[in-house]
Amino acid sequence: MRSTKNPIRWKLAALGAVATLVVAACSSIGTVEPNASGEVVFTLTDNVISPSVVRVKPGQTVRFIIKNEGAHAHEFMIGRDPIRGENYLTERVWTPWGGEDFFTDLEVTVEGGTPMNFVGMEMDMGGDDEDTGGMVLLQPAMPGSSEAGEVSFMEFTVPDDATGTWVIGCFQEAGQHYEDGMRATLIVEA
Numbered sequence: 001m002r003s004t005k006n007p008i009r010w011k012l013a014a015l016g017a018v019a020t021l022v023v024a025a026c027s028s029i030g031t032v033e034p035n036a037s038g039e040v041v042f043t044l045t046d047n048v049i050s051p052s053v054v055r056v057k058p059g060q061t062v063r064f065i066i067k068n069e070g071a072h073a074h075e076f077m078i079g080r081d082p083i084r085g086e087n088y089l090t091e092r093v094w095t096p097w098g099g100e101d102f103f104t105d106l107e108v109t110v111e112g113g114t115p116m117n118f119v120g121m122e123m124d125m126g127g128d129d130e131d132t133g134g135m136v137l138l139q140p141a142m143p144g145s146s147e148a149g150e151v152s153f154m155e156f157t158v159p160d161d162a163t164g165t166w167v168i169g170c171f172q173e174a175g176q177h178y179e180d181g182m183r184a185t186l187i188v189e190a
């Protein structure tokens with residue numbers, strides 16, 4: 001008799017395990033943490049940043065792998081309180097960032113894409129504000145090409161005083177991408 005009951009018990013146990021996994025997955029749905037190597041893969045499309053929520057720890061060294069899989073150029077910036085310009089209706093201009101740029105005074109190693117104004121990089125794109133933050137611009141694949149769009153690798157150690165919530169955004173086309181929802185959340189939490 002036990003041999004006929006056991007399969008049922010196994011099925012129930014399996015169902016229970018599946019239910020537990022589903023609950024565990026739902027509780028953190030959309031939130032991604034770096035893997036054991038500190039890596040987080042971001043995918044930029046038209047006009048979405050995925051994943052939508054990333055959680056890192058103060059003092060953690062992370063390596064962001066950012067891929068442009070869209071048909072347009074996209075940028076990867078992190079900051080706080082972007083401001084929509086006063087002449088928004090006619091100019092559709094955003095100012096990232098009204099608050100603070102995450103990369104200000106932060107040493108960042110960038111490979112790939114077009115990095116701009118990062119501290120520690122021998123790069124000045126014509127502005128005099130090279131200590132005020134940074135971003136990377138990624139070109140899309142050429143139309144009709146079988147090659148992928150640009151990939152950028154961005155490595156840095158999360159500052160201890162960066163605790164809190166940040167906005168990851170793309171402000172290409174005078175902020176239209178951001179308007180369209182091309183943004184994600186970076187949570188710095190111990």
Ligand SMILES: [Cu+2]
Binds near residue numbers: 073075177182
């Ligand atoms: Cu974009």
